[in-house]
Amino acid sequence: MIELPSQPQCSLNRDVLQPYIKKALNKCKGQHCLKVNPATKELVLASDQSKPGTLFLEAPLILLPEFELLNLMELGKCCAYCGCVLKVDDLGRMRDKKPTKKPPSSKDSKLSRYLKGLDCDECPLRWCSDECKDADTMHSLLHHRPENKSGTHQFVDSSQKQKDSFNYSKWVELRKYILGNNLEICYYGVMAILRIYYDPSIKEPYEGLRTLRDATDDQIVEFLTEECEYDDDNEDDDLTLEMLHECHSLLQSCFKKLDLSFNQFLHYLVAYKLNNFGGCIYLVASSLVRSPSDDANCRIELYDHEASDRRDSFTVKPVSLHSVELIQQSFLDKNSKTPLYTTTGSLGTSKKILRVFGVSRMKKGEVLTIKDSDYSIPQQSEDEFAVESLYSDEEASKYSASSLFQSKKRTASFTSSGSSFGEGIIKYNRSQIKEMLQQLSLESDIEEEEGDAEVANFTLQVPATFGRARSKSVRFDDVQEEH
Structure with missing residues (x-):
């Protein structure tokens, strides 16, 4: 390595x-x-x-949802741009809190989102806000099948100029190949290349990030394949040189004018691997x-904007001679900072x-x-x-x-x-999550069995000093009287 x-x-x-x-x-x-x-x-x-x-x-200079959320995004459970979980059928309250009013039905909630334009009318994908919808500039390109005979989209860049043609069928094939083989680093690298091809202004700063500049192609491939072992128990998901070549070839076939050598493709993947924080690039x-x-x-x-800018204070209010009431009050921190934006336009x-x-x-x-x-x-x-x-x-x-x-x-x-x-x-x-769920399921089954046994037969222990010497246990049996 x-x-x-x-x-x-x-x-x-x-x-x-x-x-x-x-x-x-x-x-x-x-x-x-x-x-x-x-x-x-x-x-x-x-x-x-x-x-x-x-x-x-x-x-983020480049914002991408997590690889694990792609299937949930296709089902409309997560935002199509940022990947946050959507709450569309309730008021956003937890189940253990009583709502102040009757929550809207699933049908009313879906209609409300549709009227606001947060549900796509051509595919199952949804957005969490107008901000994410406006920022998702390549949504139609990547998720809507073209109606023309050639099956291609016009690839328009950030300046709204036609730059290339995009073969949707080849893109579906590439996406299916990445998801089917669990090629997580290829997903991030390919999506970064698409963002850079759409907005050339971020190409130069992206190429200036940490990378293995003096490494050969063989060394880069060795670095990617040895670092990207997603599941030690499943060797079929390991990244190989053939998979990298296949991803590069399929990406090239999606465009007519894209000039991207295999060496450049590898460097983009390495740069994303070495510089992303939680899946996003911050310059x-x-x-x-x-x-x-x-x-x-x-x-x-x-x-977290809401959690970090909001502060809590507590006051004690006397209620009676021997009791007090603790009151929590929240306020916004006036010293909150404005994020640094390294992008331009709608991104x-x-x-x-x-x-x-x-x-x-x-x-x-x-x-x-x-x-x-x-x-x-x-x-x-x-x-x-x-x-x-x-x-x-x-x-x-x-x-x-x-x-x-x-x-x-x-x-x-x-x-x-x-x-x-x-x-x-x-x-x-x-x-860890799988192990916890199995443990919770096992504990739940044991508690149910113990609960059934206790309900069927239970014994009350009577203190030895109570009354005369007699039986120290009392057994209760269910008796039904007929009237």
Whole structure:
């Protein structure tokens, strides 16, 4: 297996990335404390940070839904653009909460979504919002079969100019091949190529990201095939050289004018593998210096706008002489930051925002560093990363750099809405979920059997000091009286 460079920034083309990062920083002046060091071209602090906290937010340069959600998207259960789970048949409340009014029926809910235009009228796919619908510019191209005899779409780029013709049948064949062989990295790479072909403005910054620049084709293939073993128990899902050639050939056949060599195809896949955070590409976050040790001063996490900007306060109200009432009040944090957008036009979205969080006190001019770890999807390790939520600086100081996107063994008390007290949401991988479901099913069967036995025959134990010496157990049998 090819050995990755010990210094990740050596594989970055900072000369190419610098103008794009500066442009993104200038768009959001006053919403961050960052600047680019003109000598090293690294991201540094523009002012002192006396306490841990959010340094900046970033919107994805390329946003893709997770590979595991593709089948649910086809069934209309997840958003066709960002992949979030849709709630279409209720008011969004959990089952253990009583609604204030009768929830609408499934028919009324579907009609309401259809009138709002969030349900596609030509395919089963749906969107979660108008924002995602507008950003999904290639929806018709990839999901609607053309009505002409040639079976092709006109491929229109971001400037609304016809650029190429798109063979829909070949695309369906490529998509079926990727899904059938579980080629996750090929899915992300192919979708990234389509986005770049649609919007050429992101081609240069994407090609400036971390990659194996001095590696040969054989070394790149070896790196991809050895890193992308999705399931150790199923060797049929391992990526091979023949699969890579087949994906490249099918992608080429989808277009007439696409000039993409096999070497370029491999480099696009490697770049996505090395730079994606949770399946998406973030330009500024990808340029952060990777620290090989555990002394990184930043960590990255997915940003929940509602949970992160909302703060809770508690007040105690006396009710009686011996009882009080605890009242929870919520308010929005006025110091919330605006995400850095590195895209232009309709591709900018507020979904899947990444937050870079400072974990310690930092001085002006200090270089931002994150732990040199695998943040990508698919990951080499079996463990998934855990998304953590921090609500106070005191709690933030307890976390070290080793907590960056790593799965940790910990206990958490979860509420019905899926949130936990002080720990955040823990994400498990497929094998862990399967094992938990089997264990829950087994425990449920045992409890049912024990419950049936207890209902059929139970015994009341009477204290020995009660009354005279007599039987210490009383047996109850069901007796039916006829009237």
